Amino acid sequence: xxxxxxxxxxxxxxxxxxxxxxxxxxxxxxxxxxxxxxxxxxxxxxxxxxxxxxxxxxxxxxxxxxxxxxxxxxxxxxxxxxxxxxxxxxxxxxxxxxxxxxxxxxxxxxxxxxxxxxxxxxxxxxxxxxxxxxxxxxxxxxxxxxxxxxxxxxxxxxxxxxxxxxxxxxxxxxxxxxxx
Amino acid sequence: xxxxxxxxxxxxxxxxxxxxxxxxxxxxxxxxxxxxxxxxxxxxxxxxxxxxxxxxxxxxxxxxxxxxxxxxxxxxxxxxxxxxxxxxxxxxxxxxxxxxxxxxxxxxxxxxxxxxxxxxxxxxxxxxxxxxxxxxxxxxxxxxxxxxxxxxxxxxxxxxxxxxxxxxxxxxxxxxxxxxxxxxxxxxxxxxxxxxxxxxxxxxxxxxxxxxxxxxxxxxxxxxxxxxxxxxxxxxxxxxxxxxxxxxxxxxxxxxxxxxxxxxxxxxxxxxxxxxxxxxxxxxxxxxxxxxxxxxxxxxxxxxxxxxxxxxxxxxxxxxxxxxxxxxxxxxxxxxxxxxxxxxxxxxxxxxxxxxxxxxxxxxxxxxxxxxxxxxxxxxxxxxxxxxxxxxxxxxxxxxxxxxxxxxxxxxxxxxxxxxxxxxxxxxxxxxxxxxxxxxxxxxxxxxxxxxxxxxxxxxxxxxxxxxxxxxxxxxxxxxxxxxxxxxxxxxxxxxxxxxxxxxxxxxxxxxxxxxxxxxxxxxxxxxxxxxxxxxxxxxxxxxxxxxxxxxxxxxxxxxxxxxxxxxxxxxxxxxxxxxxxxxxxxxxxxxxxxxxxxxxxxxxxxxxxxxxxxxxxxxxxxxxxxxxxxxxxxxxxxxxxxxxxxxxxxxxxxxxxxxxxxxxxx
Ligand code: SF4
Ligand code: SF4
Ligand code: SF4
Ligand code: SF4
Numbered sequence: 001x002x003x004x005x006x007x008x009x010x011x012x013x014x015x016x017x018x019x020x021x022x023x024x025x026x027x028x029x030x031x032x033x034x035x036x037x038x039x040x041x042x043x044x045x046x047x048x049x050x051x052x053x054x055x056x057x058x059x060x061x062x063x064x065x066x067x068x069x070x071x072x073x074x075x076x077x078x079x080x081x082x083x084x085x086x087x088x089x090x091x092x093x094x095x096x097x098x099x100x101x102x103x104x105x106x107x108x109x110x111x112x113x114x115x116x117x118x119x120x121x122x123x124x125x126x127x128x129x130x131x132x133x134x135x136x137x138x139x140x141x142x143x144x145x146x147x148x149x150x151x152x153x154x155x156x157x158x159x160x161x162x163x164x165x166x167x168x169x170x171x172x173x174x175x176x177x178x179x180x
Numbered sequence: 181x182x183x184x185x186x187x188x189x190x191x192x193x194x195x196x197x198x199x200x201x202x203x204x205x206x207x208x209x210x211x212x213x214x215x216x217x218x219x220x221x222x223x224x225x226x227x228x229x230x231x232x233x234x235x236x237x238x239x240x241x242x243x244x245x246x247x248x249x250x251x252x253x254x255x256x257x258x259x260x261x262x263x264x265x266x267x268x269x270x271x272x273x274x275x276x277x278x279x280x281x282x283x284x285x286x287x288x289x290x291x292x293x294x295x296x297x298x299x300x301x302x303x304x305x306x307x308x309x310x311x312x313x314x315x316x317x318x319x320x321x322x323x324x325x326x327x328x329x330x331x332x333x334x335x336x337x338x339x340x341x342x343x344x345x346x347x348x349x350x351x352x353x354x355x356x357x358x359x360x361x362x363x364x365x366x367x368x369x370x371x372x373x374x375x376x377x378x379x380x381x382x383x384x385x386x387x388x389x390x391x392x393x394x395x396x397x398x399x400x401x402x403x404x405x406x407x408x409x410x411x412x413x414x415x416x417x418x419x420x421x422x423x424x425x426x427x428x429x430x431x432x433x434x435x436x437x438x439x440x441x442x443x444x445x446x447x448x449x450x451x452x453x454x455x456x457x458x459x460x461x462x463x464x465x466x467x468x469x470x471x472x473x474x475x476x477x478x479x480x481x482x483x484x485x486x487x488x489x490x491x492x493x494x495x496x497x498x499x500x501x502x503x504x505x506x507x508x509x510x511x512x513x514x515x516x517x518x519x520x521x522x523x524x525x526x527x528x529x530x531x532x533x534x535x536x537x538x539x540x541x542x543x544x545x546x547x548x549x550x551x552x553x554x555x556x557x558x559x560x561x562x563x564x565x566x567x568x569x570x571x572x573x574x575x576x577x578x579x580x581x582x583x584x585x586x587x588x589x590x591x592x593x594x595x596x597x598x599x600x601x602x603x604x605x606x607x608x609x610x611x612x613x614x615x616x617x618x619x620x621x622x623x624x625x626x627x628x629x630x631x632x633x634x635x636x637x638x639x640x641x642x643x644x645x646x647x648x649x650x651x652x653x654x655x656x657x658x659x660x661x662x663x664x665x666x667x668x669x670x671x672x673x674x675x676x677x678x679x680x681x682x683x684x685x686x687x688x689x690x691x692x693x694x695x696x697x698x699x700x701x702x703x704x705x706x707x708x709x710x711x712x713x714x715x716x717x718x719x720x721x722x723x724x725x726x727x728x729x730x731x732x733x734x735x736x737x738x739x740x741x742x743x744x745x746x747x748x749x750x751x752x753x754x755x756x757x758x759x760x761x762x763x764x765x766x767x768x769x770x771x772x773x774x775x776x777x778x779x780x781x782x783x784x785x786x787x788x789x790x791x792x793x794x795x796x797x798x799x800x801x802x803x804x805x806x807x808x809x810x811x812x813x814x815x816x817x818x819x820x821x822x823x824x825x826x827x828x829x830x831x832x833x834x835x836x837x838x839x840x841x842x843x844x845x846x847x
Contacts, residue, residue, distance in 0.1 A: 021485050023478035024278075028251050032398065039394035042251055043285060045386035054337055055360060055489055056328060056497045058474050105386035129405070129483035 007139045011115050013064065013122060019132035020060040022053040026124035026133060033116060033123050045105045048113040049124050052090050059084060062124075062133065065102035066093025068110035073098075107167065182206065183392040184247050184739035185214055190288045190310060192303065194376050195236055195295030199310050204289065210741050210751075211816065213710035214246030214289060216272055217755035219261040222292065223270055224758055224820070229765035229827075233265040233368075234351065234375045240293040242283070242342070242381065245712010247738050249284030249389035251401045253408065253725075254717040256280055256480040258342070258359075259709055264367035266353040266588050267610050267635065269763045271367025274639075275342070276479040276714055277359045282340040285385030297377030300349070302330065305383045306339075315379040320346055322528025323358035324498050330382050343380035344370045345530030347576040351375050352586040354535035354612075358527060361477050361487035361499035365532035366611070366635050368588075392740030400734055407725040408483065408717070416722050418654050419645065426724060427484035428716040431505045432476055435466040440503075446510045448541035449606040449615035465516040469505075472520050479714065486716060492517075495524045503614075504533035510615065511537025512568045522568055529576040534636070535588060535612040540571040542589045542603050543581065551600050556581045588612065606776050609768070611635040613776065621686040621780045623694040626788055627795050628701070629775035631805075633759055633768075639705055642720040644670065644697050648677040648684070664727035666700055666745070673697070686784050695795045706752045707731060754815045757800070757807050761820045764829060770796075770805045806830060 027044035034048070035041040044050070048065040073096075077088045095102035095110035102111045116122045125135045160168050191200040204218070212218045219241045231237045240262045247255045258280040264271035283291065286305050302315040318326050327341035340359065347355035348370035355370030356363045364370075391397045408426060415424035420439050422429040438457035445452055472492050476485040477499065487501035500523060508526065509519030526536060544567060546552040558580065560570045574582025584592045589604035589612055606613050608629055614637055628640040643664065649655045652675075659671040673693050678684050689697060704719035704727070711731070718726040726734075732743040760768075773792065796803060800811025809821040809830060824830040 021476055021478040021483075023480065023482055025253070025481045025483065028481045032251050032394075035388070035394070037394060039251075039391070039398040041388035041390045042249060043386065043388040045285065046388075052337065055475075055477060055499060056324065058489060058497075060475070127405070129409070130485070 005141045008142050010138050010140050011122075012136050012138075013125060014134045014136060015062050016132050016134070017060055017062070019130050020051065020062055021130055021132070022051060022055060022060050023130075024051055024053070025127045025129070026062060027051060029123045029127040030113075030116075033119075043105070046111065048102065048111050050101055057084060059086065059090070061086070061090050063091060063101075064093055064113040065095060065111045067112065068095045070097070072096050109167075181390060183390050184250055185209060185289050186284060186287050186387075186389070188288050189290040189292055190305065191292050191294070192310075192312070193295045194293060194297040194301070194312070194378065197297070197312055199312070201288075201310075209246070209739065212755045212758075213707075213735070213751055215243050215248075215257065215259040215712050216261065216706065216709035216759075217751070218710075219243040219259055219272065219290070220270070220755050220758045220762065222290075223261055223263075224762055227263060227762075229762075229767075231263060233263045233268060233372060236294065236296045236376075238263045238294075238372060240369065240372050240376055240378075242279075242291040242293075244280040244283050244289055245708075246710060247734060248280040248712035250391055250738050251398065251481065252713070252734060252738070253401060253404050254479070254482040254484070254714040255712050256482065257709070257712040257714060258283070258364065259712070260357060260364045260369045262367075262369050262372045263766075264353075264369070265351065265371050266368045266590075269609065269633070269766055269768055270759060271369050272634065272709065272759070273357075273364035273366045273369050274709060274715075275357065275359050275362040275364040277340070277362035278480045279340045279342050279359050279362075279381075279383060280712055281389075281480050282383045282385050284389050285387055286383055287385065287387050291381060293373075293376055293378060296375065300377050300379050302343075302380040302382060303378065304334065305381065305385075307384070307386055318379045319349065321379075322346070322496075323348075323356075323530040324496070324528055326380050327358075327360070330380060334382065336384060339382050339384045341380050341382050343530075344373050344378075345528050345576070347371075347529045347531045347586075348374035349379070350576055350578045350586065352531060352576060352578070353588045353591065354532040354539070356530045356532050358530050361489075361501060362479065363527075363530070365534070366639075368532075370530050391738050393737040396733070396737035400730060400737060403730070404717075404725040411723060411725070416658070418649050418658075419722070423646070423722060426717055426721050428486040428502050428714070428720070430486060431502050432469075432473065432486065432488035432500065435462060435469060437462075437465065437506065440506055441510070443616075444506070444510060445615040445617050446513050448511070448538055448545050448603065449613075449617065450541075450545075451513075452617065461515075468516045468520065482714065482717070484716060490520055490524070492521050492524060495521060496528075498524050498527045500527070507533045507537045507615075508568070511541045512564060514565055514568075518565050518568075522565075522572065525569070525572060529572065531572075531576065534614065536572070536575070537568075538606060538612045538615065539575070539585050539589055539592070540568050542592070543571055543585055545603050546596065546600055549603075551596065551598050551603070552581065605778060608632075608775060609635060609772055613637065617778055617780075619781045621782055621784055621787070623686050623689060623691070623787070623791055624697050626775060626780075627694055627698040627791055629779065630773040630788075630792060631698075631795060631799075632702075633763060634705070638720065639715065640698075640702055642715065643701050643704060643722065643724075645674065645722060648674075648679055650679065662723065663729065664723055666728045666749075667696075670697070670700070686782070686787060691787075691790055691794045694791060695798045698795065699798060702756070703749060703752045704728070706756045707748065710752070710755065711735070750815070753800075754817065757812070757815055757817060758820065760801070760805070761807055761812075761817070761824075764806050765823070765827065768805070770803070773805060802830075 026049045027047035030047040032039045032042045052061040079086045125133045243259045257274045261272045300315040304311045323343045323345040326343040342359040351371040353368040356365035357370045441456045472490045474489040477487045478485045491497045508522045590610040593600040593604035632640040655675050708718045718724045735743040812821040
């Protein structure tokens with residue numbers, strides 16, 4: 001085998017919670033972008049970024065939807081930052097049974113940030129006019145031994161386990177109909 | 181499918197405790213758009229002119245704007261309409277924040293409250309689930325405090341809460357409805373909410389709001405965001421800082437308060453302090469604000485950050501925006517530290533930040549001048565600041581003299597008598613106005629003050645510069661990219677407008693020009709109030725991102741209603757006329773349309789009559805300010821003329837009856 005190095009693009013969004021003003025424009029555009037057809041509806045509950053916003057305690061935390069988890073954590077910690085107390089869940093990206101965050105409101109199917117596939121720049125970043133969200137791309141080397149996991153497949157399997165094959169098939173049918 | 185709107189109103193009869201979801205008629209949306217427009221139609225249809233503000237028959241309508249809940253930046257207004265206890269006319273105060281979009285996402289365009297609950301309750305609207313719940317434990321709690329308690333009680337930090345404080349519960353005539361960083365303050369709508377026995381309305385929604393033409397709509401939203409950016413990098417030169425940019429006046433950001441403190445009046449709108457501002461004060465006030473201000477905050481889907489979280493040492497945190505920063509400070513001849521402290525209490529109590537400080541200053545003037553006596557103020561502290569805190573407490577509890585003062589300067593003066601009326605000197609239509617006293621009559625402002633039915637100049641003015649530019653070059657530069665004008669003629673008016681000489685106030689802009697300018701400004705505000713758009717990105721500032729040329733496109737692509745400039749202007753005129761019709765039925769006439777006698781030193785009675793005559797004519801109203809049969813017919817409001825004829829307000833085929841008498845009375 002060759003010793004050529006492979007790289008992959010790491011996309012990251014930097015979140016500066018000091019700059020966040022709680023406007024939820026990021027939620028608005030994310031949910032509109034992911035509507036089917038695109039931009040046909042708006043509903044922050046479907047957004048893949050949600051802002052925990054408690055103005056009186058000055059808590060503003062935009063969080064991106066990450067992976068679906070089957071069970072909630074057993075113990076939960078608290079963070080104290082600058083004298084403000086945050087629940088661990090506040091920073092957590094999981095679509096988790098403990099909360100209704102990052103789940104489709106009707107079906108309960110998990111939502112996950114896809115970095116706005118197909119767009120030049122994540123739209124939440126574009127719509128955050130105060131630069132609380134900024135976007136960065138960097139190339140990172142990956143080792144030979146890195147195993148490629150078929151993420152889509154394991155993801156689907158988890159969904160089928162949780163929601164049953166019919167419901168998942170139904171959603172896929174809806175998606176492909178909308179994409180045609 | 182309904183676009184932009186949900187097509188469902190929530191009807192809650194508090195007497196019976198019934199909750200109904202009622203589908204609305206899409207034809208009403210075409211004619212009256214939404215928000216204020218459809219609110220007014222409901223008020224006209226269902227609240228007869230004899231209805232007292234505190235009658236169970238009065239309605240309290242929380243209407244979302246037509247485009248709220250879509251991605252249109254800054255479109256987040258709730259328009260609250262009812263019969264005001266203060267003016268006895270229709271009040272329609274607006275609040276920004278997060279409540280209106282949340283209600284849309286819950287699946288409703290409006291919440292319409294009727295009747296009265298025997299016990300204090302709150303409403304919990306969570307998508308399809310709507311409940312009337314006991315609020316006994318919230319009695320006497322502050323508005324901000326109530327919101328926090330309800331979030332805990334419902335175990336949900338994402339709910340949006342509109343609540344009243346003690347002032348609303350005590351039916352103070354200038355009680356507000358508070359909602360996070362925003363409030364609907366004018367006209368005492370909080371008192372009506374209190375009278376209905378509703379402490380708060382809590383909303384959480386997780387449904388879709390649809391738009392008719394997704395690609396077009398998102399394109400329009402993108403253009404607005406780009407234009408906001410353009411305006412941020414290109415502030416308007418030659419005007420004072422708060423007029424140069426967009427948004428509500430950026431009072432939470434600026435430290436230089438020379439303009440407000442030296443041009444606005446202190447006390448009971450009495451004293452101008454021309455040389456007030458200096459380095460020492462600037463330093464002190466800057467420190468006060470910077471120490472208190474934790475963060476600048478925006479309303480839903482808006483980058484402008486017009487509000488701030490304020491934490492004064494030793495006091496609970498609250499949020500503030502705009503001119504309340506200075507109204508208490510100046511009303512009490514005090515400093516910013518005092519202003520921010522008392523505003524914390526006032527926000528919890530839920531009172532209008534324009535009226536309340538003036539009422540308190542008025543009470544102390546009456547005391548100084550012997551019209552009220554020391555006995556009227558038992559236990560009042562000696563120090564000035566202490567007195568204001570004392571008065572505020574008395575007012576919101578309606579205790580002792582507070583019971584009178586809670587009705588505002590107009591009604592209090594009437595009841596106190598003994599010459600007190602002369603001290604209620606800053607009212608239009610029984611409502612305390614911005615504390616401004618100026619020299620030369622300004623014809624445009626004269627018309628706005630006189631004929632406005634929103635009782636607040638900031639809700640009528642905007643778009644057209646407040647003063648001429650000094651040089652020809654400045655004027656030319658200003659008009660060169662003035663895309664917002666509905667007609668090119670406005671550019672010429674501005675180009676020819678001078679500080680002195682023939683082309684200056686009060687005779688220039690001419691009567692005709694003044695009418696056109698006011699009509700444009702008012703129309704834009706009325707459009708905002710139907711669409712739910714914040715005036716701070718539209719009708720209020722110079723060169724805003726929303727205007728008469730892109731609004732029709734927003735409505736077509738958003739709500740799926742075919743729209744153009746003419747049709748939109750006509751729709752705005754329709755519900756604007758309907759607002760007037762409601763008020764005319766309740767007895768409002770030309771005699772009520774006057775700015776305070778001392779607003780300008782130099783007055784021109786003949787010119788003022790001429791201005792009113794011409795403006796009424798342009799609006800399609802007769803000489804007494806009553807919409808004519810003919811103009812009502814043109815607007816498809818025949819049902820209004822029928823009612824007017826039936827009630828003897830208009831006579832069949834004769835629009836100008838009885839006007840001579842009134843007109844002469846005015847001269
Ligand atoms: S758009 Fe930016 S400022 Fe607004 S809530 Fe999202 S992260 Fe915060
Ligand atoms: S949200 Fe995250 S932190 Fe909280 S229980 Fe679920 S997985 Fe654990
Ligand atoms: S990057 Fe795109 S998908 Fe991810 S949260 Fe932002 S808008 Fe949504
Ligand atoms: S401009 Fe200011 S007041 Fe208006 S919606 Fe935006 S943040 Fe709110």
